[in-house]
Amino acid sequence: MTKEEKQVVSAPESQQSGIKARRVNTKMVPLPSTSIVPERDLGKEPILECRHLGIDFGGLHAVEDFDIAVGRTEIAGLIGPNGAGKTTIFNLLTKVYQPTRGTILLDGQDLNNMSVPKVNQSGIARTFQNIRLFSNLSVEDNVRIGLHNQVKCSMLNGIFRTPQFFKSEKAFHKRALELLDVFDMADLAQVSAGSLPYGAQRRLEIVRALATEPKLLLLDEPAAGMNPSETSDLMDSILKIRDEFQIAIMLIEHDMDLVMGICEGIAVLNYGKIIAKGTPEEIQNNPEVIEAYLGAQADASAEKEA
């Protein structure tokens, strides 16, 4: 689908619900195992599959029975009240925490026993809720660090400045600028990352994650601290990333306009358990979700404000 078509499709919807929907109007179909994926990803193996994933902190079951499948080009949302365990899931997927139970399959590959860098090399990249840039380094260097495993140059080549070194630096530079261009940040390449405005820092983190050439991109509250117009730009960017790079994206977000606007499949987490899975429409009308967010007596119409 081209961009124009997308907008045509989503226009009437956005009037109806008051949500600026940019979602491709895909049909979501149930998957035999655990979840739903977009129809276009059918027949291909899901990029991510979690089975009974769980972790205990002391005696507390922080996450339990997390089952999910994410399609190869799906934009999936992970929502839930504060403390529900959303970031913990990201930490499990990237192996910052070792799961107590369950399996994670990335593109069919078991991530068991993998370290954080290995997981990244296998194809999961992430951003962080509390931005973790290399703030003393320049914007370009941040992206170059993301490109670390994409362009090779050994230490001795680097120290003794062999032709291999100059070739690799050229490749680093070219690719870094290409990636920064996705967010129109190429002109900021030499600015130190720590001095960027907040929104730009979040975008840079996404670029850096993209640089590692992931198959699945995890975004932890990408719109946090952004104003509505920045958020709107971010939504376009996320769609653009998905379309250009043909990767799956999973995001945690509290901004419901963003989640309902671009996510195709959504999982709702509460107290470490999935309480609902489905399309944005299904989630919006799910009484359990409404209860988790607003308490028992709230009615569905208030849900938008959540």
Added chain:
Amino acid sequence: MQFLSTLINGLSLGSIYAVIALGYTMVYGIARMLNFAHGDIIMVGAYICFFMMGLFGLPPLLAVLISIVGCTLLGIVIERLAYKPLRNAPSLDVLITAIGVSYFLENGALLLFGSNPKVFKSVVPFGPLQIGSLTIKSTALVSIVVCAIVAVALTLFTQRGKMGKAMRAVSEDKGAAQLMGINVNKTISLTFAIGSGLAAVAGVLLCSSYPTLYYMTGSMPGIKAFIAAVIGGIGSIPGAFLGGLILGVIEMFARTYVSTKFTDAIVFGVLIIVLLVRPAGLLGKPVNEKV
């Protein structure tokens, strides 16, 4: 019999290490700094006691008391002048300052008292204890007893006392403690005072057992006690006792049964092995970074 006497000597040396290690561990727990000057306060304490007894002919107990008071004041002064202005400074700057203080104390002592070692007269007035064929040196006995007293007193102080609770609160979370109305600066000063007072006690015990007193006397025991604090888990008071005793015993056994030449290598090797098995020391709490 050799085994038993080695064990007792080890416990005695370990008790001295433990009392020194307390100073390191308390200061680290509360101010997150490696106070490398602590070892030299031992030396100052021993010198004060030496001159009180030698020059003024004061009774040992009084000399020790004066030494404790002197070191306590010294600790407070050092904290106020050198460390307090660096509360928010990078930790390396604080470390270098502590090393500066250490050099200052060592070279000050060198200038004042010369480089010739002095022979320290033991403060313990009674002779060795004879049980069967086992001879226990009186200083060894006193060291162990003093260490036990300090252990009990300090535990009571930190668990029950109001200031002790404040100290624990500050070491847990400075900001939160401040919001609860605890005077953080005063608490840190108090910690330095207690640590330095204990260093005086350790200095007197150390020199009573090993009577050579010169300007570098505190240096090596300081480093060893520091190692002991880390073995026990730096920041943990019970850990300092445990680490000190373990280190003292290992050192004595290594010296008696393995090799006198490689005692230091063995002691430092133990530290490395302990840290590899327990990266935060025996009783230390590992800190996990939040993601």
Added chain:
Amino acid sequence: MEYKMSRSLRSNLITYGIVVLFFVVCEILIATHILSYSLQGQLVPICAYVCMAISLNLVVGISGELSLGHAGFMSIGAFSGVVAAALVGGVAGNEPAILVISMLVGGLLAGVMGFLISIPVMRLHGDYLAIVTLAFGEIIKNILNNLYVGMDESGLHFSMNSESSLHMSQAGKVLLAGPKGAVGVNTIASFIVGILLVLFCLFVALNLINSRSGRAILAVRDNRIAAEACGINSMKYRMMAFVVSAVLAGMAGALYGLNYSSFIPSKFDFNNSIMVLVFVVLGGIGNIRGGMIAAAVLTVLPEALRFLSTYRMLIYSVVLIAVMLISNNEQARMVLRRFKNHFKKSRKKKVAPQVAVAGAGAASAKEDGAND
């Protein structure tokens, strides 16, 4: 890109230039007999300690780990360099060649040791890591204090007991004599080779920093978790910085050792490690050029202050404390900043866009660290 390359390149060229200038000035002063004999004797140690400062800066400044045992690597380099020089000296006659070979041997051995040590060390973090490096430094000193090496026509003899247990023939010569250290060393170290070593260390350090590996090291320093999330094996790059640093320290040690006819293992103790650390901190952590200058000044200062005799260490300690207090004093810093701005005003042409707005946003971002 061009802008950045030229900026870092210019800074690096200035650093190399300072070294060359220092060499030329010293040579002129020597030729004109202005430099006193005792200060001339300090030239090789200055080079050695400048290399040590560069080496330690790789660990402390670039990799962000505190090493308190760097003198250990220096001593490995010094003692193995002496042995190597004695071995090679019988074969080759050219002094600078022997010196270079000895430095390579010293660097290699220190590097191997650094690699072995870094396996356990790099499993730790922060202050614990620092303490373990201290422990390794002391262990190295302890072992060298008991190491006896001799050489006769049948080759090298080693012992951990005494000189007599070396079992050498009549013609044998003791090279290392336990606590007495290296004895009867042929002092072949020269200022020019020293300067070349400094340039080499600079070359290695600066090129490493501005390469793929260097960026990975910096990334791990700045934010280990983010670096690992970018697919960087943090352990590998922390070890890399440590080992490269050990190699440079070993080479510096060989240069230093071959400058004295005898030296003892206790020379390379904890205080020596601390001395190098002081160079690095006073020069500005991570600032290679600053560390170099601090090392040169502080190595020569005690010699220049010899007339103060016993007071000089006391003065040194007071200066150390004072510098730390002043550099961390807000008012003093403000004065310094104003002075710097005034100085730099003429050079500021290209101001990066959007930088001014950033401060507040970035700061609030850090405080919003509350977790899910």
